Amino acid sequence: MTRLDRLCAGIAAVAALATAAPAGAHHSFAMFDHVNRITLKGTVAKFEWTNPHVFIGLDVPDGAGATKRYTVECASPNVLTRVGWKFNIIKPGDQITVLVNPLKNGDPGGMLETATLADGRTLSDSNPPGGVFQR
């Protein structure tokens, strides 16, 4: 973690404590590794514009001629709409690159931070810095 990351995490943690905690967050995000982020490049197999979360099924080449399916959890359609996403912004077959917080248990899945689309646009998942997630 860089000094800036730590500072951001600190500010976000203080900000979160300063007000009444928002009840009803869909689930805790402690199952994801917010520090050791990974980048995955692959082909979209599924794009599910659903609640409580949007999901991307991403087939990532394993370097040996096969692919591995990653399950990437995004924010909700509501949150993503507010930061510029659309229900059809990603389609099966699209080549995309995603920056994710991987599952701590090592399963092939994680939570999205950013997605870079085939046309070069990078979309945020709207997470504030420091792993304080309210979505």
Add this chain to the structure above:
Amino acid sequence: MSKPIAPSRLLAGACLALIAATAAGAALAEPNITGRWARYPRPASQTPPDPKLAPPRAGEPELKEPYAAAFKELRRKQRESDEKGEPLANGGAECIPGGVPSMMGAIYPIEILQTPKQITVIAEAGSEVRRIYLDEKSPPLEDIPPGYYGASYGAWKGNELTVETLGVREDVRYRDIPHSSKLKIVEHFKLVSPDVLHDTVTFEDPDYLAKPYTVTFAYQRLPDYKMLEYVCENNRSYVDANGVTRMKLDPESKK
């Protein structure tokens, strides 16, 4: 020829006029809170909130024993599980509604519809709905079927709306804070500026709370916002045998 008006009738007339003016004034004093509202300050906002409009910090409730010790232990377990990356489940992970007052936390915007006899609150998250009946007497606790939203009855007094809620089910908890079936939730809604609304929520529970516990939710108007639907249909979170929240992978992810 006109008869002189008796002083007593003049006085009565003046009183009636005063009563009418007061009633009109009271009616005018009721603010219009119809509209869409987002939590204030915004969670990811880069600009610091106005301290005069931001809600005060809530802290933790003062529970009676043995509930205080059990609650402290729950918070310890939650912290420990989070650090391990195995968060303990709550109802939200299973798409169970938050109820009252959790839905008022407005993780996503809320919509308030104000009419003379009823105030309806619709939360975008989970499409939760609560109805607050105005100027009616609440049924007694024993006649209210325990539920997520209980029975909410309120009245305007000047520019402040006071609402009392009874009948929130014991397993419907705000931030996991335990309560008895006797829980009474008292809310005061007030505009602290033309576009910032506060809902000051006080929990009263003679069995569980050593003293009333208050949290304040603050909202800012979203004038042009249109509420989005939210149907919790694709929940990939599940709770394992140890009460830990896990994410169900795509069936092909295991290949």
